[in-house]
Amino acid sequence: MSDLTNVLTSEHPILPQLAQRRSPRAYTSQPVAAEALQQLFTAAGSAASCFGEQPWRFIVGSKATSPEAFGKILATLGEFNQVWVKDAPVLAISIAKATFSHDNNPNAWARHDVGQAVATLAIQAVELGLQIHQMAGFSPEAARTAFSIPAGYDAVAVFTIGYPSAAATVPESLRERELAPRSRKPLAEFMFEGGWPQVQDERYDQAPV
Ligand SMILES: Cc1cc2nc3c(=O)[nH]c(=O)nc-3n(C[C@H](O)[C@H](O)[C@H](O)COP(=O)(O)O)c2cc1C
Numbered sequence: 504m505s506d507l508t509n510v511l512t513s514e515h516p517i518l519p520q521l522a523q524r525r526s527p528r529a530y531t532s533q534p535v536a537a538e539a540l541q542q543l544f545t546a547a548g549s550a551a552s553c554f555g556e557q558p559w560r561f562i563v564g565s566k567a568t569s570p571e572a573f574g575k576i577l578a579t580l581g582e583f584n585q586v587w588v589k590d591a592p593v594l595a596i597s598i599a600k601a602t603f604s605h606d607n608n609p610n611a612w613a614r615h616d617v618g619q620a621v622a623t624l625a626i627q628a629v630e631l632g633l634q635i636h637q638m639a640g641f642s643p644e645a646a647r648t649a650f651s652i653p654a655g656y657d658a659v660a661v662f663t664i665g666y667p668s669a670a671a672t673v674p675e676s677l678r679e680r681e682l683a684p685r686s687r688k689p690l691a692e693f694m695f696e697g698g699w700p701q702v703q704d705e706r707y708d709q710a711p712v
Pocket residue numbers: 524525526527584636637638639640641660685
């Protein structure tokens with residue numbers, strides 16, 4: 504069933520799955536079935552990547568089937584995130600392979616591609632009634648140590664996967680944030696048709712400085 508909480512409204516219509524994607528902090532305890540997880544990561548793997556490198560790797564920890572890994576990922580998170588993340592049924596770490604396989608040169612687009620893979624997974628999640636919440640608030644060093652991630656591979660972010668529940672179940676301190684209306688910058692602030700806004704351009708005032 505679709506999550507219709509805090510759907511993003513926009514002037515121009517977008518796919519419903521994009522408008523319904525959000526980053527919840529409250530989840531039901533319903534486990535995510537193996538088949539659904541496989542669908543999610545198949546979606547991630549469908550993303551485009553520089554040279555077709557597919558530099559993404561994911562460590563997945565499910566409370567139901569790999570509780571030890573779940574606990575280890577949870578322990579890499581900052582305190583602020585741990586408060587609510589502990590109730591999610593699944594955690595994952597996204598990891599980037601830092602070099603190209605065909606010539607061993609640094610892959611400057613590895614993190615870009617990992618982000619694309621996670622964004623794609625997030626949309627597939629909405630289709631399955633799931634949501635994910637990505638986090639930078641974790642320790643990549645702790646992740647490397649906990650899972651013996653080899654040199655040449657870098658942990659990028661951690662994310663939850665789960666079925667969203669009512670905001671009422673999040674701690675009081677986070678409830679307001681959970682319910683705050685979602686908004687986005689107007690198009691004119693980031694879509695520069697024809698070129699970067701210049702001083703003489705009427706869009707200049709709206710441009711970030
Ligand atoms: C790379 C990345 C890092 C983030 N880090 C955190 C985090 O550490 N803790 C947190 O609560 N939210 C984190 N977020 C979630 C963002 O705050 C959230 O995506 C943003 O406010 C937009 O909300 P929405 O995803 O519901 O549209 C992160 C999101 C991304 C993409």
